[in-house]
Amino acid sequence: MVASNLEYCAETCRAEGKSPWYTAPHDEFAIVMEGEVQFEFYQLEDDEKPGHSAGAARLVDAPKGKRMGKVTARRGHEVLLPQGAAYQLKADQPGVVLFQTCAGPESIEKWSEICTLN
Amino acid sequence: MNTEVTPEKVSVIASEPDPVLGYRSFQFGGFKFTRDAYFVHVEWPKGVHTIEVDRFLRAMVRDIGWGFFYGWIFFDDVFGTQNHYGTVDIYAGTYSKGHKDTGVDYLETFNTDDVRVAFETISKDWINEGYDPLSAPLETGSPLGAKQQEASGPLIRGFEPARRMLGLPGDVQPRSDESGHPINRAFADLEFDQPDIEVEPGFENSVHAFNLFDHIARADVTWNPSFTSITKACICCVTSEEHMLPVIHGNDRNEWFIQLTDEIHWNIQDKNSGNPRGRIVMKSGDVCAMPADIRHQGYSPKRCMLMVLENGTPGLDEKYAQGELEPFPITASRW
Numbered sequence: 001m002v003a004s005n006l007e008y009c010a011e012t013c014r015a016e017g018k019s020p021w022y023t024a025p026h027d028e029f030a031i032v033m034e035g036e037v038q039f040e041f042y043q044l045e046d047d048e049k050p051g052h053s054a055g056a057a058r059l060v061d062a063p064k065g066k067r068m069g070k071v072t073a074r075r076g077h078e079v080l081l082p083q084g085a086a087y088q089l090k091a092d093q094p095g096v097v098l099f100q101t102c103a104g105p106e107s108i109e110k111w112s113e114i115c116t117l118n
Numbered sequence: 119m120n121t122e123v124t125p126e127k128v129s130v131i132a133s134e135p136d137p138v139l140g141y142r143s144f145q146f147g148g149f150k151f152t153r154d155a156y157f158v159h160v161e162w163p164k165g166v167h168t169i170e171v172d173r174f175l176r177a178m179v180r181d182i183g184w185g186f187f188y189g190w191i192f193f194d195d196v197f198g199t200q201n202h203y204g205t206v207d208i209y210a211g212t213y214s215k216g217h218k219d220t221g222v223d224y225l226e227t228f229n230t231d232d233v234r235v236a237f238e239t240i241s242k243d244w245i246n247e248g249y250d251p252l253s254a255p256l257e258t259g260s261p262l263g264a265k266q267q268e269a270s271g272p273l274i275r276g277f278e279p280a281r282r283m284l285g286l287p288g289d290v291q292p293r294s295d296e297s298g299h300p301i302n303r304a305f306a307d308l309e310f311d312q313p314d315i316e317v318e319p320g321f322e323n324s325v326h327a328f329n330l331f332d333h334i335a336r337a338d339v340t341w342n343p344s345f346t347s348i349t350k351a352c353i354c355c356v357t358s359e360e361h362m363l364p365v366i367h368g369n370d371r372n373e374w375f376i377q378l379t380d381e382i383h384w385n386i387q388d389k390n391s392g393n394p395r396g397r398i399v400m401k402s403g404d405v406c407a408m409p410a411d412i413r414h415q416g417y418s419p420k421r422c423m424l425m426v427l428e429n430g431t432p433g434l435d436e437k438y439a440q441g442e443l444e445p446f447p448i449t450a451s452r453w
Contacts, residue, residue, distance in 0.1 A: 002405045003374035004447050005429040008352035010374065010405070027349040029283065031330060033403075041325055069325035072314040076331030078347065079313065080283050082324040098376070100347060100354050100427065112453050 001109050002098075007054060011099045011107060015091040021059040022088070023050060028081035028101040032073045035095020039079050041068035042086045049084065055104010059086055125205060125227050130236035132243070140265030142243050146236040147226045149208060153244050155263050160197050162210050162224040165217070167196045172261045175244060176251040176364030180341065182237050183252075183274035186230065188428065189435065190368025192413060195392055198365070199233070203435075206233040213368070215391055238273060245269045252276065252339040254360035254421065276337060279345030285328040292328050293336035302358065304421030305335035305379075331378070334358050334423045341416075343426055351431040360421035368413040370435035372447045373428050377404045380422030389413045410438040411445035 003010035015037045023044060030039065043065035050057045063086035071079050081087050081099075089097065133143040143152040150161040158174040160167045177193040184191070186201035196214050200207040209225040211217025228236075245251065246266040248259035252275065280290045293299035301310070313327040330346060334356050337344075341363045343355030359382060368389045375382075377400040386395040389411050400406055408414055437443045 003376070003407070003427055004452075005352070005372050005374060005427060006431070006434075006443075006447075008350070008427070008429055010376065010427055027282065027347075029347040029349065029354065039327075041321075043321075067318055068321040069315065069317040071316075071325065071327045073327055074311065074313070076308075076310070076329050077313040077327055078283075078330040079327040080286070080324070080347075085324060100349065100352060102350070102352070109452055111448050115448075 001103070001107050002114065004103070004109075007102050009055075009101060009103045009107065011101060013089075013097050013099070015089050015095040015097050016093070017091065019089040021062055021086045022056045022106070023059060023084065023086045024056045024081065024101065024104065025050070025053060025083065026102060027083050028056065028099055030073075030079045030081055030089075031098045031100075032075055032077050032079070033096040033098050034075055035091055035093055036072065036074045037095050037097055038090040039071045039073065039081070040088045040090065041070065041082070042066065043068055044084060044086050048086070052105060054102035055107055056099075056101060057105045125229050125232075128228055128232045128236075130232075130239050132239065135265070138264070144236065144240050144243075146233075147208070147228060148224065149210070149226070151240055158244075160210060164224050165210060165222040167210055169194055169197065171244070172251070172255075173364060175241065175249075175261055178237050178241055179245075179251045179274055180365060182234060182241065183277045183342065186233070187367070188373070189370030190366075190389065190413065192366035192368060194366070198368075200368075201230075201370075202227075203432075204230055206230050208233065213390055213392060241273055242268060245273075251364075252342060254340050256360075276339040276342050276344060280347065283326060283347045284330075284333060286326050287323055292333040299336035299338055301332075301335050302337065302421060304360065308335065310335065330356060331423065334378070340421075348430075351429055353428040353430050355426045355428060357424050357426065358421060359416065359418040359424050361418065363416040366413045366415045367408075369408055369410050371410050371429055371438055372445075373408045373426055374447075375400060375406045375408060376425040376427070377402055377406075378423035378425055380418070380420050382422060382424065383417045383419075385415050385417075387413045407447050409446040410443070 001009050042063035045065045131145040152159045157168045181191045190200045192198040211223030212225045217223040247269050249261045250258040284292050310332040317325045337358035340360045343357040347354045381401045384398045
């Protein structure tokens with residue numbers, strides 16, 4: 001987490017290799033800040049949909065629903081991570097992604113490590 | 119200011135044009151606005167204040183276009199507006215210690231629509247063809263001198279917000295050559311391409327991406343956030359910045375800045391007193407919170423790209439004002 005505004009936040013990740021599958025009960029947005037990242041999207045079956053209230057949650061298994069599509073994004077591109085869909089990131093080379101989302105089960109806070117103090 | 123009483127309707131009253139310079143003066147409530155070749159003079163029952171005309175007009179048209187934005191819009195350390203989301207305060211000296219101590223401060227509350235009409239009327243009379251207060255100074259002409267032909271273009275532009283995400287079917291579309299927005303000179307060294315999108319049938323409204331940096335690089339306005347993606351009440355605004363933010367923004371809630379390119383130098387002051395709180399130079403990749411108890415003004419030596427994250431939850435301003443929420447976003451327990 002790099003920005004926090006009550007329940008809302010911005011999070012960033014190093015994208016390298018293949019990520020787990022994630023989903024959120026609301027739209028999220030991803031901006032590729034460096035590198036090239038593929039986003040794969042699948043629809044979730046009803047019994048796969050998580051019950052948490054906000055933020056990204058990791059799926060235990062790969063999604064079973066219909067394939068929705070794929071986006072290959074590079075620096076400056078913004079990608080919709082639609083509500084209720086499962087998504088996976090893949091990057092052959094290290095990249096950086098910035099997420100606009102809500103605080104949730106996968107959020108990690110390290111303020112004392114990342115903040116610059118005068 | 120009593121936010122529960124609806125103010126009476128107030129109309130702006132225009133004078134006859136000045137016989138020498140051609141500009142009208144305007145009376146709005148207890149405030150009188152007059153301009154000459156170089157300056158705007160703001161009068162109120164207890165005092166008068168002078169602001170350089172370019173500074174004043176740059177602040178005024180943004181105040182209009184932003185819908186008076188979140189919280190306080192200081193045109194300078196003396197004069198400005200505060201948004202109460204249905205009403206607007208116009209104040210002079212209310213947040214200036216010297217003016218308060220000497221008892222010459224003044225504040226009046228108006229209906230939002232009345233202020234918008236008044237400011238639009240003033241701006242249209244005072245802005246000449248060839249001068250665009252929404253452009254960077256290097257990109258436009260001068261506001262100085264006598265009245266010429268009034269500017270013919272729209273008073274405000276570039277404020278149309280996305281409802282969910284730019285570029286989605288039925289939503290606002292990103293800027294393009296076709297929409298009359300070429301890449302700005304300052305970003306000519308960047309490369310812009312489009313994401314590769316594969317959509318299975320039936321998911322056209324769900325699988326979407328666009329080049330955000332390209333959209334920002336095509337902005338023909340500065341210091342003018344445009345909503346690009348919204349989830350619940352979390353609003354992402356992006357903006358192209360050059361020269362100085364023509365207002366000092368007093369927050370009524372936390373907001374976060376993410377510097378996408380180049381750099382901005384920020385002066386941070388205590389919101390109520392104006393006392394210096396700090397100075398931050400943000401460079402590409404830097405992230406900074408602007409707490410709810412400060413005012414800030416930015417200086418961008420070269421046109422740059424800035425992302426701002428806002429929390430648009432209704433009623434949030436009251437929670438901060440009444441102390442229900444800490445003014446800064448990261449409390450000790452999360453450190």
